[in-house]
Amino acid sequence: MPLLPFLRRATGVGVVVGTGMTAYAAWEARQYTLRRVTVPLLPTGHAPVKVLHLSDIHMAPDQRAKQEWLRGLGDLQPDLVVNTGDNLSHARSVEVVTDSLGGLLDVPGVYVLGSNDYWVPGVRNPLLYLLPDTGKRHTSGRQLPWPELKDRFNRAGWLDLTNGFGSLTIGGTSFAFAGVDDPHLRYDDLPRVAGPADADADVRLGVTHAPYLRVLDQFAADGYDAIIAGHTHGGQICLPGGRALTTNCDIEPARARGLHRHPADSAPGDPASAWLHVSAGLGTNPYVRIRVACRPEATLMTLVPVPD
Numbered sequence: 302m303p304l305l306p307f308l309r310r311a312t313g314v315g316v317v318v319g320t321g322m323t324a325y326a327a328w329e330a331r332q333y334t335l336r337r338v339t340v341p342l343l344p345t346g347h348a349p350v351k352v353l354h355l356s357d358i359h360m361a362p363d364q365r366a367k368q369e370w371l372r373g374l375g376d377l378q379p380d381l382v383v384n385t386g387d388n389l390s391h392a393r394s395v396e397v398v399t400d401s402l403g404g405l406l407d408v409p410g411v412y413v414l415g416s417n418d419y420w421v422p423g424v425r426n427p428l429l430y431l432l433p434d435t436g437k438r439h440t441s442g443r444q445l446p447w448p449e450l451k452d453r454f455n456r457a458g459w460l461d462l463t464n465g466f467g468s469l470t471i472g473g474t475s476f477a478f479a480g481v482d483d484p485h486l487r488y489d490d491l492p493r494v495a496g497p498a499d500a501d502a503d504v505r506l507g508v509t510h511a512p513y514l515r516v517l518d519q520f521a522a523d524g525y526d527a528i529i530a531g532h533t534h535g536g537q538i539c540l541p542g543g544r545a546l547t548t549n550c551d552i553e554p555a556r557a558r559g560l561h562r563h564p565a566d567s568a569p570g571d572p573a574s575a576w577l578h579v580s581a582g583l584g585t586n587p588y589v590r591i592r593v594a595c596r597p598e599a600t601l602m603t604l605v606p607v608p609d
């Protein structure tokens with residue numbers, strides 16, 4: 302075939318394939334999925350505790366399907382909600398988020414915020430999701446109404462773990478929490494939450510938006526049984542089979558989502574080690590609403606006793 306017609310045909314095929322892939326990725330970004338994991342960390346004899354982990358909702362007012370799906374999570378009747386931030390994507394999203402959470406705000410909860418609660422997100426080249434973190438932070442634009450969001454969560458009784466501590470007793474199991482402000486923005490104040498976790502509590506949980514290693518190392522060394530985080534979007538644009546290429550922070554892609562240990566090669570019972578649960582989250586940057594091999598998710602973590 303002469304060169305010019307060949308190039309025209311090849312370009313046409315490329316456009317069709319590219320358009321199809323983009324359409325698929327936009328469809329996948331709306332395939333909200335509930336993932337379930339079991340975490341053995343309760344003392345012997347304690348009843349299981351259902352923890353709903355929500356992260357990276359990135360709500361925009363026009364995302365009706367996401368709002369409807371979130372409303373349905375109340376049917377799970379969790380005992381505790383852990384929200385690891387990035388709830389907002391729009392200045393008018395606070396009301397939408399709290400309406401969508403609905404009855405979940407009546408459940409005991411704890412939260413920390415992420416960069417996309419504080420700052421209006423910028424337009425982002427989707428290919429940047431595949432590249433290492435540049436260190437640049439989007440903190441010079443307009444702020445989102447995060448004080449209003451915190452006020453709504455606080456009035457619901459959720460505990461604010463922003464560089465602080467909290468405690469709750471749920472069904473006879475006592476929880477001690479520590480949390481940090483978003484490490485991605487370097488807002489974390491680790492010295493403020495340093496020190497041995499409460500040995501009198503039945504369960505000790507560390508909570509952070511982004512799973513930076515400095516935060517994971519401290520919580521694990523201080524004796525927290527599990528660390529709960531979001532931020533990574535699970536890699537967002539993954540290889541087939543869900544293999545992440547990037548995490549947008551310094552944790553390695555193999556732990557971009559799901560239940561792992563920290564340090565990664567530790568076993569339960571090892572000193573200075575903890576469970577680590579990272580959520581792939583429910584949203585995306587509002588200007589790049591695509592996901593590939595990484596469906597948006599919430600997780601129902603069932604805490605059960607450590608096996609004898």
Ligand SMILES: [Fe+2]
Nearest residue numbers: 357387417532
């Ligand atoms: Fe996020």
